[in-house]
Amino acid sequence: MSLIIAKFGGTSIGNGKRIRKAAQSVVKEYMKGNKIVVVVSAINRTTDELLEIVEEATNNTITEKQLAEVVSMGEMTSARIFSSALESLGVKSEYIDPYKSEWPIITDSNLLDAKVDLKTTIKKSKILLKLLDQGIIPVVCGFLGRDKHGYITTLGRGGSDITAFLLGRCLNADEVIIVTDVGGVMSTDPNKLQEAKKLDKISVEEMRDLATHGAQVLHPHALKYKVPEIKAKIIGFEHGDLSAPGTEIIGPSKEEQLKTVTFNSEPLAVLAVVGEEILNKPGILAKLTSTLSKKNINIIGVSTGKNSITLFIRKEDAQEAHKLLHDVVVEDENLSSLSLGRDIAMITISSPEFIDTPGIISEITEPLREHNLNIVEISSSQTSVVIFVDWDDGKKAYELVRGVLK
Incomplete structure (x- = not known):
C-alpha cells in the first residue's frame, strides 16, 4: 500500500469530462489498495477571469483580504x-478548504504571497491521515493557506504545486504525481520546436532551474519540499491513469537539501581575453571554449563584459591554456590581447532556500565589503552563489561567508 499525492492542474480538470476522467484515475489507484490525497487547482482560467471581474468591479480598490477570499473560490x-x-464513482471523499477544521496548511499573514509555517503544517496535516485510514479520499484546495487569525492566504501563482509537494513531505508520502496538460518535461517548448522530446528523468536542480527560467510545467518553489525518499513524476492528463509513464524527478541529494559552503583546495587561474565590443561578435566565446575543450582543459567559470571574456581554470592548466588562447587572439582580428592573472579562490554557497530569500547576495557579500576583501567575480543561480576572490583572501572570505549562514 502506498500513499500518493495527486495534483491536478487547471487544464487537466478544464471541464466536466476531464474532471470525471481525473476522478476515475484516482479511483483506479484507490482500488489497488493505495491511499490518495488529491490536490486541485482552479478550473482552467477561473482565477484569471475572477481577477478581471474584480478589476472592473472595484477599480482595484479591493483589500488584500477581500482579494484572497475571491481568488480562493x-x-x-x-x-x-x-x-x-x-x-x-462509489468511493468516500471529503473536500478540504481553509474554512474547515481539517485544513492543514498554515502560513504567515502575507495574504497574497504567503510563506508556509512548516512546523505547524506538519502537525495539522496529520488529521488527513485519519481520513485516509477511514477509507476517505481527501480533496484539498491547492494554492491556498490560512494564517493564525483564520484569514485565507494564497501561495502565489503555481501554488498548487507547492501544496502537493508540501503535503507529500508532511505526510511522508511515497509519491507525488503532478498531472498537467503535457506528458512530462520536454527537451524544449514543443510549441516552439516540434522536435522536442519528452525526458524520462530530470534532477531536482535541473527542474528548478528550468522552471525558474520560464518552463511552465512546475513551480520552482515547490521543489524545496521535495525530499529524496519521496518519488515524484509529471504526467499528462490524457492518459487518465496515475501509473502512466511521464518524467521522473530525481533527488535532491542530501547535500542539496542543506546550506553548504565549499572552498577549492587549490588556486584557480584567471585568463582575460579583450577586444573591442567582442560581446557583439558572434562565435568568439565558442572559439575560446572549444580551443580549450579540444585539449581537455575544463573551464570552472566564465564572465563576459562588453570588451572582455574572463575564464577561470585550474592553475595546473594555466600555462597551456595561456599559449592556446594566445594563438587564437593573434589569429582573430576581433581580439587584441590576453592576460594571465593572479591566483583565485572560489567559494560556492548553496541552499534550496535561496530561491525564497530576497537580498541573499548582498547578505553574503556585505561582510566581505566590511573587511575590505575585493570580489573578483560573482555568479549566481536560484540555489547557489559563487564568489571569486584573490587566493590570499580566500580563507578569510570563506570564514566570513560561513558566519553569515550559521
Whole structure:
C-alpha cells in the first residue's frame, strides 16, 4: 500500500469530462489498495477571469483580504466538484478548504504571497491521515493557506504545486504525481520546436532551474519540499491513469537539501581575453571554449563584459591554456590581447532556500565589503552563489561567508 499525492492542474480538470476522467484515475489507484490525497487547482482560467471581474468591479480598490477570499473560490469550487465526482464513482471523499477544521496548511499573514509555517503544517496535516485510514479520499484546495487569525492566504501563482509537494513531505508520502496538460518535461517548448522530446528523468536542480527560467510545467518553489525518499513524476492528463509513464524527478541529494559552503583546495587561474565590443561578435566565446575543450582543459567559470571574456581554470592548466588562447587572439582580428592573472579562490554557497530569500547576495557579500576583501567575480543561480576572490583572501572570505549562514 502506498500513499500518493495527486495534483491536478487547471487544464487537466478544464471541464466536466476531464474532471470525471481525473476522478476515475484516482479511483483506479484507490482500488489497488493505495491511499490518495488529491490536490486541485482552479478550473482552467477561473482565477484569471475572477481577477478581471474584480478589476472592473472595484477599480482595484479591493483589500488584500477581500482579494484572497475571491481568488480562493476557484480552488474551492474545483475541490467540491472533484470530491462529488469521486463519490459518484462509489468511493468516500471529503473536500478540504481553509474554512474547515481539517485544513492543514498554515502560513504567515502575507495574504497574497504567503510563506508556509512548516512546523505547524506538519502537525495539522496529520488529521488527513485519519481520513485516509477511514477509507476517505481527501480533496484539498491547492494554492491556498490560512494564517493564525483564520484569514485565507494564497501561495502565489503555481501554488498548487507547492501544496502537493508540501503535503507529500508532511505526510511522508511515497509519491507525488503532478498531472498537467503535457506528458512530462520536454527537451524544449514543443510549441516552439516540434522536435522536442519528452525526458524520462530530470534532477531536482535541473527542474528548478528550468522552471525558474520560464518552463511552465512546475513551480520552482515547490521543489524545496521535495525530499529524496519521496518519488515524484509529471504526467499528462490524457492518459487518465496515475501509473502512466511521464518524467521522473530525481533527488535532491542530501547535500542539496542543506546550506553548504565549499572552498577549492587549490588556486584557480584567471585568463582575460579583450577586444573591442567582442560581446557583439558572434562565435568568439565558442572559439575560446572549444580551443580549450579540444585539449581537455575544463573551464570552472566564465564572465563576459562588453570588451572582455574572463575564464577561470585550474592553475595546473594555466600555462597551456595561456599559449592556446594566445594563438587564437593573434589569429582573430576581433581580439587584441590576453592576460594571465593572479591566483583565485572560489567559494560556492548553496541552499534550496535561496530561491525564497530576497537580498541573499548582498547578505553574503556585505561582510566581505566590511573587511575590505575585493570580489573578483560573482555568479549566481536560484540555489547557489559563487564568489571569486584573490587566493590570499580566500580563507578569510570563506570564514566570513560561513558566519553569515550559521
